Amino acid sequence: MKTFAYFDSGHEFPEEIVMAAGFSPMKILGDVHQGTAAADEYLFPFFCPFARGCLSDALANSEKWDGIGVAHGCDATDHHYDMWRAHVMGVPIFWVNTPMKIDQTAQIFYRKELTRFIDNLIKQYSVKIGENELKDAIRLSNQVKSLMQQLASLRAKKDISNQDYFEMTHKAVQMPKELLVEELKTTLADWEGRGPFPAGKTPILLTGSDVTFVEYMELLDTAGLRVVRDDLSLGERYFATTIPDTADPVQALVTYSFDMPRSATRVPSDSRLEYILGALKDTKIDAVLSQNMKFCEPYAMDAVWTVPALKGRGYHVMHFERDYTPSDNQMLTRLEAFKETIQQKGGRQNV
Amino acid sequence: MSNNTPNMPSLFSFFRKNPGLYFRGMKNQLKQGLPMDLLTLMGDYIKKTKKADSSPTQLVANFTAGFPVEFLLAFDVWPGFPESSACTAGMCEITQPLIEHAEGMGYSRDLCAYMKTSVGAFDKGYPYDFGGSPVADMYFGTNGVCDTHTKWFENEARKHGRPYFAMDVPCVVSGSDEARWAIDSDYIVAQLYDLITFLEQQTGKKFDEEKFMNIVNKSQECSRLYLEFFDYRKKIPAAEYFVFMRVFMYAVFAMWDLDAGIKYYRNVLEKMKKRYAKAPEKIGKPEKYRLMWEGITLWYGTDFYKELEKKGAHVVYELYTESSAFRRKKTSTLDETFRQMAKEFTSATYILEQDRRIPFIEEKIKDYSIDGLILHANMSCRPSAAGMQDVKTEIEKRSKIPVLILTCDMIDPRAFSEGQVRTRIDAFIEMMEENQKQKQDQILSGGTGQWQTINR
Ligand code: SF4
Ligand code: SF4
Numbered sequence: 001m002k003t004f005a006y007f008d009s010g011h012e013f014p015e016e017i018v019m020a021a022g023f024s025p026m027k028i029l030g031d032v033h034q035g036t037a038a039a040d041e042y043l044f045p046f047f048c049p050f051a052r053g054c055l056s057d058a059l060a061n062s063e064k065w066d067g068i069g070v071a072h073g074c075d076a077t078d079h080h081y082d083m084w085r086a087h088v089m090g091v092p093i094f095w096v097n098t099p100m101k102i103d104q105t106a107q108i109f110y111r112k113e114l115t116r117f118i119d120n121l122i123k124q125y126s127v128k129i130g131e132n133e134l135k136d137a138i139r140l141s142n143q144v145k146s147l148m149q150q151l152a153s154l155r156a157k158k159d160i161s162n163q164d165y166f167e168m169t170h171k172a173v174q175m176p177k178e179l180l181v182e183e184l185k186t187t188l189a190d191w192e193g194r195g196p197f198p199a200g201k202t203p204i205l206l207t208g209s210d211v212t213f214v215e216y217m218e219l220l221d222t223a224g225l226r227v228v229r230d231d232l233s234l235g236e237r238y239f240a241t242t243i244p245d246t247a248d249p250v251q252a253l254v255t256y257s258f259d260m261p262r263s264a265t266r267v268p269s270d271s272r273l274e275y276i277l278g279a280l281k282d283t284k285i286d287a288v289l290s291q292n293m294k295f296c297e298p299y300a301m302d303a304v305w306t307v308p309a310l311k312g313r314g315y316h317v318m319h320f321e322r323d324y325t326p327s328d329n330q331m332l333t334r335l336e337a338f339k340e341t342i343q344q345k346g347g348r349q350n351v
Numbered sequence: 352m353s354n355n356t357p358n359m360p361s362l363f364s365f366f367r368k369n370p371g372l373y374f375r376g377m378k379n380q381l382k383q384g385l386p387m388d389l390l391t392l393m394g395d396y397i398k399k400t401k402k403a404d405s406s407p408t409q410l411v412a413n414f415t416a417g418f419p420v421e422f423l424l425a426f427d428v429w430p431g432f433p434e435s436s437a438c439t440a441g442m443c444e445i446t447q448p449l450i451e452h453a454e455g456m457g458y459s460r461d462l463c464a465y466m467k468t469s470v471g472a473f474d475k476g477y478p479y480d481f482g483g484s485p486v487a488d489m490y491f492g493t494n495g496v497c498d499t500h501t502k503w504f505e506n507e508a509r510k511h512g513r514p515y516f517a518m519d520v521p522c523v524v525s526g527s528d529e530a531r532w533a534i535d536s537d538y539i540v541a542q543l544y545d546l547i548t549f550l551e552q553q554t555g556k557k558f559d560e561e562k563f564m565n566i567v568n569k570s571q572e573c574s575r576l577y578l579e580f581f582d583y584r585k586k587i588p589a590a591e592y593f594v595f596m597r598v599f600m601y602a603v604f605a606m607w608d609l610d611a612g613i614k615y616y617r618n619v620l621e622k623m624k625k626r627y628a629k630a631p632e633k634i635g636k637p638e639k640y641r642l643m644w645e646g647i648t649l650w651y652g653t654d655f656y657k658e659l660e661k662k663g664a665h666v667v668y669e670l671y672t673e674s675s676a677f678r679r680k681k682t683s684t685l686d687e688t689f690r691q692m693a694k695e696f697t698s699a700t701y702i703l704e705q706d707r708r709i710p711f712i713e714e715k716i717k718d719y720s721i722d723g724l725i726l727h728a729n730m731s732c733r734p735s736a737a738g739m740q741d742v743k744t745e746i747e748k749r750s751k752i753p754v755l756i757l758t759c760d761m762i763d764p765r766a767f768s769e770g771q772v773r774t775r776i777d778a779f780i781e782m783m784e785e786n787q788k789q790k791q792d793q794i795l796s797g798g799t800g801q802w803q804t805i806n807r
Contacts, residue, residue, distance in 0.1 A: 041740065042738075042740050042741060043737065043740075044728055044733075044736055044737075044739070044740075044758070046461070046728075046730050046733070046736075046758075047733055047736075072521075072522055074498055075497055075498045075499075075733055075734045075737075076733075078522040078524070078734070079522075079733065079734045079737035079738070080737060081522075081524045081525070082524060082525045082704055082705040082706070082737075082738055082741075083705075083737070083738060083741065085524070085525050085526060086525075086705065086741060095524045095526075095527070097521045097522065097531075097535070099519050099521075099538070100494055100501065100517070100519040101517060101519045103545070105538065105541045105542055105545055106519060106538075108538075108541065109521075109534065109537070109538035109541075112534045112537070113534060116530060116531065116534060264502075265498065267492075267494075267501050267502070267505055267517045267519075268505060268515070268517075269502075269505065270509070292459070294461065295461045295733070297461075297462060297463075297498055297499060297502070297733075298498060298502060300458075300459040300461065300462055301462065301498075301499070301502040301503070301506065302502070303457065303459075304456070304457045304458055304506060305506055305509060305510070307457065308457075319457075321459060321461075
């Protein structure tokens with residue numbers, strides 16, 4: 001199956017449209033082990049390293065892909081796009097302008113934008129993207145989302161390591177969806193048979209910039225912190241809601257995009273806090289690890305108000321800025337200190 | 352300010368508490384050598400903003416750069432512009448403790464220093480003259496330039512429990528076609544109507560189209576006059592340089608009093624016309640190298656620009672100051688105005704996509720007889736710094752002039768390493784010198800004087 005890769009700072013890119021066009025969508029996540037050297041020729045070191053990692057990835061691998069989409073999210077997607085277009089060779093690149101706002105005016109705009117994207121794909125690849133193709137893609141996508149929901153809900157009850165969860169969120173945005181559904185079903189059976197949530201681990205909610213490499217999740221587990229909820233795009237934002245099953249599939253995608261848990265790149269972002277509070281209440285956990293990737297403005301800006309808002313409600317909250325590196329021993333010490341603080345203040349050891 | 356919120360402290364009470372800081376700030380302001388009429392104009396905005404802040408009836412709005420201020424004026428809402436106040440603090444060279452104060456409040460070291468200066472100054476109770484800003488009755492932001500604007504003012508509105516309106520300006524990327532533009536334009540225009548509804552709700556007033564058009568006409572005239580001044584900068588020597596221009600743009604940028612702005616720009620132009628007619632040799636300074644600057648100025652860098660001038664290098668054109676004149680075309684109907692505004696939102700020279708940015712710079716290099724280009728890779732402002740490596744490569748190739756990338760910050764002096772900058776500037780000047788020599792040699796040997804690429 002042909003691969004359509006996309007660069008997305010959140011969960012903005014409409015995967016279902018490229019699925020309807022016969023591609024397998026694949027989110028570009030960079031490779032922390034390869035670093036950012038290739039992109040650093042065109043982007044300064046004081047730009048988001050994850051975004052630089054994604055461009056490096058594209059510079060190295062674009063010949064394996066059949067198309068690239070970049071969705072509007074943060075300043076990195078907007079202002080790096082031109083460098084992608086100038087330097088990533090041999091593959092058509094498309095820009096999808098997801099609106100920042102979520103009101104009626106923005107919905108009308110987004111519908112036109114999606115239609116324009118569909119038309120451009122049809123023109124570029126001579127494919128058919130009709131109602132049926134879109135509905136099939138939505139059905140498949142919803143199957144993935146609902147399986148992911150089931151898997152994610154087991155984190156608070158069973159012994160599911162942060163790495164295991166990360167691996168599934170990673171596959172959810174990178175594997176061909178038909179194969180993925182089978183893999184998710186097998187994994188679900190495996191996770192259901194796992195032992196109970198381990199004593200000694202502290203359940204937390206993870207929020208902030210997307211965690212795109214497994215080593216960070218391992219670090220959290222090493223520090224005794226188990227992520228049982230999150231609001232990441234490489235996480236719950238991707239599957240917390242399903243796409244409505246309505247007669248008009250394009251409108252369904254618009255509605256889905258506006259109803260999913262909010263990311264920090266959208267305004268107003270207040271409902272981000274509502275989602276976090278709801279998740280904490282539902283799962284009965286009281287610790288939040290908030291973090292942002294170095295140079296990530298949207299999440300650093302949101303932390304200024306979300307962290308005090310959560311603390312004000314009595315939750316144990318820690319905010320960190322993290323580097324784009326697979327090994328961070330200093331961070332481990334700080335995470336362990338956070339766990340200790342939670343314990344000292346009477347936070348719950350397990351669910 | 353119509354709400355019972357804390358007003359900014361007076362300059363006098365600030366002086367009593369911080370005499371050392373006050374004198375340092377004043378001294379640094381004065382060393383820029385700005386003319387009295389310009390200082391008076393700036394002072395007028397500060398004075399009126401304070402008056403609006405302390406008035407029990409005057410509604411005050413805080414807006415970010417790029418927001419269409421004409422709408423606020425049409426509803427008699429005072430336009431407060433915290434960024435301009437942060438710039439003033441920059442000129443006073445007092446920003447570092449304010450930025451560090453904001454970082455202590457949880458703002459990351461990597462976030463925009465305009466925002467941190469403003470947030471820090473507010474929290475420390477500084478007046479408008481030194482970086483502070485009023486608590487507004489409503490807040491307006493746009494992402495037309497950066498994400499920071501929309502997030503910053505959303506945070507401020509939330510903090511003070513005030514309503515917030517964000518303008519979502521679709522990002523224009525290279526390769527955009529007419530079909531995309533039609534969609535983007537419709538979206539912006541629809542939001543301008545939403546903005547009217549929002550203002551009607553907040554002020555309890557009905558939108559007065561005639562009044563609005565009258566204001567728009569004035570802002571178009573203000574922009575036209577301001578841009579006319581740029582013609583005098585093309586002359587050799589140029590009429591004025593960067594340290595003047597960065598303040599000269601206040602009236603067209605903040606638009607608090609369009610009549611005063613028009614009057615001021617008209618006077619300056621009149622005087623300039625006369626001076627060039629009478630004694631052009633007395634205008635400007637000996638210009639050995641004419642520079643273009645891309646990116647925001649170094650507000651704390653008055654000495655830096657003076658150093659450059661001592662070496663005969665003068666900044667005669669900046670995309671940044673040109674972009675402060677938003678209204679580029681006369682319009683007569685509301686719909687035409689909104690469509691034109693949509694175009695202007697996405698065409699500010701500060702945020703052009705690479706497809707337009709590189710040819711634009713190339714053209715200005717010719718228009719302004721530029722010898723060298725400085726690209727300010729501003730650590731506070733990633734949107735403006737993006738693409739600069741490609742601009743350097745392309746301009747060196749196309750225009751055959753040296754291009755220097757300076758990584759600094761517009762207002763955070765911690766990012767300015769004097770020794771390093773000096774070394775790089777010296778090398779840059781040597782390149783321009785070498786370029787000029789080659790050009791001269793070519794002319795002497797009967798060539799065209801076409802500039803050569805320098806090996807480096
Ligand atoms: S980590 Fe932050 S800055 Fe980087 S791409 Fe994601 S949202 Fe943008
Ligand atoms: S300096 Fe740049 S990031 Fe900061 S407010 Fe201005 S445009 Fe935005």
